[in-house]
Amino acid sequence: MRRPPYPVRTKPYGTAFLELARERPEIVCLSGDLTRQCEIDLFQAEFPERFVHAAMAEANMMGVAGALARSGHLPFVHTFGVFATRRAYDQIANAIAYPALPVRIIGFMPGVSTPGGPSHQAIDDVALMRALPNMTVVDVADAVETAQVARAVADLPGPVYVRLKRGEIPVVFDDGHRLSLQHAEVLARGIDVALFSSGMMLATTLAAARTLEEAGVSVSVVHVPTLKPLDGATVREVAGGVRALVTAENHSVVGGLGSAVAETLAEAGIGRPLRRIGIQDTFAEGSLTAPYLFERYGLSVRHVVDAAWSALDRPGPAPETPDTPETTTGSGAYSPV
């Protein structure tokens, strides 16, 4: 595990996906008119005969992908998460999820990582995809995991929704880290509070854990890359050893990580105070920069620390938190669309 400030990498998905495609001729790549933005210009340049421009027509793109999978191809479908899920939900349900076809849907720009406004913010994609039978839902944390995710999902049974940040991706894990889609990963063991993190909230969660530890709170940190099927055994085991829990996700608190953890706790009869950090059932307006959105909509390190403090019912004010450069989006080659 690295310490901040974290270095960034560009195109970790696109580069790794191309490497995988060189080994797997059955892979076909579909683009909903966001080819460079989804890093698949690399694939298009090398394998034009396996690249399909599906245009701005996501419903049709999902239907075509379903038929390609039914015919033995391994389709990877690329667009922004909002268009992949909200716009084509019925098509994914009927053409992909119900027949349990191996289509890999790659949705970019999760949550409030974009200045594109509510129309471009995928704050409900995890909830929607979790609701579909047969669907696996993956939300990786950093550039190391992003570079491994295409290979990791290639042979999973049935369809997979992968949520990816685009642009400059922070490198939080050491390069030897291995992404697991089967297990939630316990990164720290403490006895007071457990912080569960999915996707790009890892850096924020780790910063919150450091602040809490410095204030004398013993913290567990659990990284949850697969939201469905959730690793309930790890959730139950960790929850049983702490007094309170906080979930942190760049997504609505309805239907994502917080809901999944709450469902697990309730069904196991584990009674612990739970706070859900995420977008509080609202659309996030007024965007230009990510730090503004993360602060305004409750996704900052301070929000995580405050939530843990409150869940533990600690006296006095929560500890001060440092600035959070970890949540800054890059402004390099991938300017927002």
Added chain:
Amino acid sequence: MLMPTVRRFSDPGSRWTVTDPVELALRVRLNAVRMVAPQGFGYLGQALSSAEQVAALFSAARPGRDRLVCSPGHYVIGPFAAAVALGLLDESALRDYGKNGSGVEAIGSERSPVVDHTCGSLGQGLSAAAGFALSDRMRGRDVRTFAMVSDGELEEGQVWEAAMFAAHHGLASLTVLVDANNSQVDGPVDTVTTLEPIAAKWESFGWHTADVDGHDPVALAAALADADAEPDRPSVVVCRTSTSHGLDCLPPDADGHFIKLSPELAWRAIDELTRELEALHA
């Protein structure tokens, strides 16, 4: 209930022979009446309007190779009825159609036999058909994909996304039959939304088109042959039909989308169609 032995139109083991499309269309109507009669209501109108199209498809397709996508799942009754008539599907399918736990569901599902793909949620089948055709071209396979589409479905935007896609990619192995029966849930299609000119719309999207009497077996066969000969573009045959065609005993105000069939009316329908079949053989 028996699960069907032949799963798909294109399965390599599928075999059938159509000796007379006129007789097959009659048998589609008769079998559809038998399927709907136990419930007293159902998607009989779809079978009546598409009977000749189904007969033409089974006549033109190469068994065990070409594909059939039945986009409006309600229409799957037609391919089921034809498959029973051709010995492709067990007679028990007539009895089991639409029953609890049956593998031959009234609205097409993943486990629907005979067809290669169907869509209960309207407007999605053409995308799948385009995907099949794209796959065949990527692999250099000589396979035709036929897609049954209904006129009401043309109200769904996805159909036109797929139409643009298929034309842009030059998917010539794709042939669509649009059943223009002017019927949808709320009444005649042209009172709900204007689709005309249907053929001109497809043509402007880059398709080879034909506009025919959908109850004329000769015209349908010719249109499918022309579509097969079209080297560069996907083809669409707009079939003008009626949801009561070929069954004189139906009341004039029968709801084409979901016909009510009392036991008495069902017996009259079976009698009428049986006599027509006998006359054909006389």
